[in-house]
Amino acid sequence: MSAHSRWKTIKAARLREDVVEHSEYAQAGLDLRLGDMVRARRIELGLTQAEVAQRAQIGQPALSRIEGGGGVPTLAMLDRLARAMGTTFTITVGQDAT
Template sequence: MSEREEWSEMRAEALTHPEAQEAYEATRIRFELGREVRERREALGMTQAQLAQAAGLQQPAIARFEAGGTMPTLPLLERLAAALGLRLQVGFEPLDRAS
């Protein structure tokens, strides 16, 4: 058995616990939000420092956010969206359609 298979099995076992599922979901959300911001920033040719200035933040805050290190508030997401030339849209989708 490879390390990958062992890890997959360990992860699957861990995610059978509700607390682990909640933590995993919170981490997934932070990671996806950070990735979306980074991809948009890069598409615009902005540096983290430029985004930080446009959003009224410090560059380390952008770096932490893009790495999935913080769970942002809605006002922070609105500031980042505006700095990236976007409109924040929040919604819900059925779990069977979620990725």
Template structure:
């Protein structure tokens, strides 16, 4: 039988590749933004189709965004914010210091 690799070992291997950290961060940002939009949509009792109509989009675009499938532009985030009755705030934070 073949040798099994643990998830931690596989992750370390993948994250050691050039550019992997940036790709991971981009995926994390997409996922977190999508989850935020979904939570707010649900708080307002809106369907994806209703949010899409408010934002001038089609329902599949909202579904992709909520699933973390697209990296939005600032104008797209502004459209979502307005449709969700929110104010968009973009901030910069210092990076954590290497330990």
């Protein structure tokens, strides 16, 4: 099994609907979605992790952890990542009012 296939399997397992009731799993799902947003934007721009990490003045392994949902960046780090990619991230905190 390739690393990419394993990642998709792990991600699907972490986002399963039947485990969201546990707060730890809910947080893991949020971390994964944030990482997905960062990765998608980086790939859309055609940048490597090393390029973005250098521009944001963080280590490439730290960016990899964020993209993989294993590291939760501070707001300051998110700001540096956004600036490094010439973009913005909009984050909603709290429950959706709808």
